[in-house]
Amino acid sequence: MISKTTIDNVFETARVEEVIGDFVQLKKSGSNMKGLSPFTDERSPSFMVSPVKQIWKDFSSGKGGNVVAFLMEHEHFTYPEAIKYLAKKYNIEVEETQQSDEQKEQANERESMYLVSEYANEFFQKRMHETDEGQAIGLSYFKERGFTPETIKKFDLGYSPDDWEVFTKTALDDGYKLEYLEKTGLTIVKENKRFDRFKGRVMFPIHSMSGRVLGFGGRILSNTKKAAKYLNSPESDIYHKSKVLYGIYYAKQAIAKEDNCYLVEGYTDVIQFHQSGIENTVSSSGTALTPEQIRLINRLTKNITVLFDGDAAGTRASLRGIDLILEQGMNVKVCPFPEGEDPDSFARANSEDELREFLQENSYDFITYKASLLMDEAKNDPVKKAGLIRDMVNSISKIPDNIQREVYLQECSRIMDINEDVLYASLAQIENKDPKSSAQPKKRSMEVVKEKETQKTKVDQLYELERKIISLLVLYGKQDGEFHDILLKQNEQGEMVYESEVQEAKVFEKIFLDLQEDEIEFTNEDFKELFFLLIEKLNSEDEFGVEMIINELKESQAVKLTDILMEEEQYELHDWERHDIPVKKKEQGISQYVTQTILSLRRYLVGRKINELVEAMKDADSDEENRTEMIQEIMSYTSLSTILSDRLGRVM
Template identity: 40%
Template sequence: MAISDSTIQEIKNRIDIVEVISDFVSLKKVGSNYRGLSPFTNEKTPSFYVSPSKEIFKCFSSGKGGDAISFVMEVEGISYIEALKYLAGKYGIEVQEEEQTDEQIQAQNERDSLFIILNFASEFFKKQLFQSEEGKSIGLSYFKERGFNEQTIKTFELGYSLDQWDGLLKEAKSKGYSEDILEKAGLILRQENKKYDRFRGRVMFPIQNVAGKVIAFGARTLRSDKKQPKYINSPETDVYHKSNILYGIHQARQAIRNEDLCYLVEGYTDVISMHQAGVHNVVASSGTSLTKEQIQLISRYTKNITVLYDGDSAGIKASFRGIDMILENDLDVRAVVFPDGQDPDSFSRTMTSDAFQEYLKSNARDFITFKTDILTDGGKQTDPTKKVQVIRDIIESISLIPDGIKRSVYVSASANLLDVEEQVLLSELNKLIIQKQRKDKKPEAYQEELPPPVAEPQQKKPDIGSLAFPVERECLRLVINYGHEPFDEEMSIAEFVLGETESINFENKLIEETLNWATQLLDEGKKLDADQFIGPNNPSMSQLVIDMLEMKYFVSEGWEERHRISTMHESEDLPNAAYSAILRLKRKKLESLIHQNEETLKKSKNQDEQDELMRMHQHLKIMLKEINDELGTVIS
């Protein structure tokens, strides 16, 4: 099934881009636009802009931009169709789907097929948990023993896989699903001529992406059989890359944003128990080492992470690399350690929800205090040699922080905590930073630091053709921003610019392609709105057009009255702006032709050809002078 064109158009008509983006970014009105911190980078100064009139956003720190649909795709990491369905749900629009032809069904994207079969499997496992005798007596009993109530079980869509070789395989085949797609989704295994379920006799933990789509499963056995691994997970597929996802992110993302804090734990049951205890802003790395991609996923919603540890100090030391990675990605990190023998799952069940939440808040420590306490065994370790190593470990972590001010604050705090002179720590920190910079440089970068060999200076001639790019962009910018405005009584700005450039070959082929598309839209009687150029079919053109829609610079409200300085916007004299842009474009083209003619003349050995080239040269120079005179430019 595909979303009907009428539904897509209704979604586009109902979208309020400021309203959509405000669900993810705190926006402040500035002039006619809105501004906020980028959800894609760790910036401190707002460079993310939204234009309600043009219905687009532009992130100057990451370079990303587009309409409301592309924003949802970027920020949630979902497909075009999934973004449309998200927006339809937000605005209460019924999604009408159209029947596809046999050819379209056959060509259906494999990625979508994986989502469909994984969702089917999730529903099957849930059904077995609540309706089969085996599921109720084993799986449901286990979850209830863990203290999970029915609402929590449903929130995380927990399930049970029957202790059969082909329970899921048989059910899926009876519904028309192919063995091929089941295998690609990691749900069945092949061994010689045998095919059987990957998950058998286990409680099931569906792993969802940020949009709530099931992309994989974690499964725990309840047997005491030592030959069986306690947990098994889905293999990596086209929709599941374990380093890119966090368990519980779908249920936690809004709470993380609201609390401006993310709790990071290790296992599925840690997340579920904490959620039931009222702590909803929690995710798990699902037993894998923390990755850069997982940290970046959290950074979409907050810059603050608190890592929760059980009382095993050896295990904590092994996870220090995760804290360093968080610091390296410019996020703030704190840590909470539970009493010996306790983890977030077990400890949350020993007290009330309020008491547990208070424990988390009152026991959160900055990474310096936390790391020092672990490395010195709570201050019991006083060996000077060991203390030197602790200091080095702490400074090495601080050196990873990109923000210089943060580094300075942490150095000062470390000096007080470790009873070491601050200048000594700063000196060591600077050494580490310099070493890192040298290590990060490519070998050829060091070549540049050596004195250059003595040689005769050479004058490098400019690439005349490339100089035309700015004026080519200017012509397109005027068409995109003011195409519908009048040039004179007979034509619009777009009609004038497109008519004057019709016979010109552009150096930048993407600009030429975009202008050709604008010409086609005009020929079809369509208005040159930005959304005519922005969409998933041509990302390069979309990005180019978004870059033309300048939003970052504007005259603030009350400027003229406050400073008594009159300003004039280009929109107040568009015909002159368009005419000047065309003259500058033609001047660059003439300069390029003159340059080419001169180069040909230098190489020519034929007198007749030389005479013809000289006549052409004089003609081009006359035309260039006329354009310069028209522009009011005087050249020697």
């Protein structure tokens, strides 16, 4: 268990904008910061961070909360893991009681796999640095590649001994279970035999964006033809190679700062670039680029520069994956290296300044580069040229932005010496092959608009009114107000007239007493619990701040509260007032707003009661006396509803 002192210290020290900024590129937006959602595939920012309130809200997925909630959502941390991550980031000492053997056994499967991977990472490093075999084979290999001791340490590079089960045996002796050694792929189990997967290889640990070890890549150093040169960890609950980029943990801040990401092919390319000072570099680890990997970069920057080897095969292989990047609406450049060179060898042979100069001078816009390259290949062959033009237009069709597509079509027309109309016709032909697209786009767009109009979201009026009450308590609970209650009284002449009665109270006192008086209970369980928690805190604490309770809430409650706190950052739903849901206007005082909200809730509940009675009367038997009583009750409630509407109109 982590001590309360440590947890309090973490919450006091951690800054939500700094922590989230490690994972999402945030830009200033008034007093807040915004960026692309890390939880959904979007192109327009709907992810908001409030440095003042120390909370975040993702309007596209509905998620929200404090800094710990973000780490639990994004990195799938448990609560203790998130606290430890923040403590490490801010150099806070973690005080915790010793875990018992029973508690260790209760650790969930994913956490057990992470622990095994971390253990393996330390094992491989120690074996390389502290054994003769490791130094002679593993360490000497990395030094021959030109890696400095600082670089080797930074990337946790290691060595797996050339022995069939030394790692597995050591891990078992240290108390780690064979079940998790097998599930992470570190140990292969066949017919009661077990042996190390990465026997005799130099090791490259693969980290998540938060720095956790997910898996490994191992390169064999012997010349045996039967073994693969590179071997990766198999897919597991913690390692999905299609969703991971090698080096992203070390590159994320540089990518956001430089607003560009260099994409290379191999582990050593990444490491050599980092050592040369080009830290905004990642690799797809030898696998074909996937949409998930591209979206990982898209959270940090809209710009990718793909670096590839100078040979023709390397160029063609790199070009194939770029259409996927275009589909994500990103800006793509390409940078080919000279014949016989790759990013690793070129970075080793040149200084940082020379490398930066080369990248700047030889990075070309992808569409322009591909068009020129294909035309060189086609030369004077008209059939080949026609095929290459179709290939080119197919790439342009992936771009979601219409203006960008048009610019590229014009540029291709110039480079390829072909009429623009032909390219536009070819583009239309490609788009209409999609069964989802229509031959009559104008008619289709009208149908879509009609669909949207008929599928307007129905507003849950009671939910919104209860939410307004919680909002009032959170935002204005401690404020003093002068409340003008409009009461219906009998004057001296026996006539019913409205009189104003002034009451001074704090907002939370007024709300609590009015709801108690009417015996109104919340129907939403989260709001019900929040209401009593807020009333308790507002009543007992001299100074009230939302940070006092948000760390105590259940996830569903934290999301609702964050949504309320960030409400002003999202667009207001249209036509609230048509649904009798009050919206606070700038010129409106808080006392007036509170009274208006409570009256609206009362009127809604009375209206619902009338509807229930009407439905009950339809189902009731034909007993005349019973029907008469129900009619009288309906009339009484209708009269009350009229009075509430009148009072509400006077308040407004």
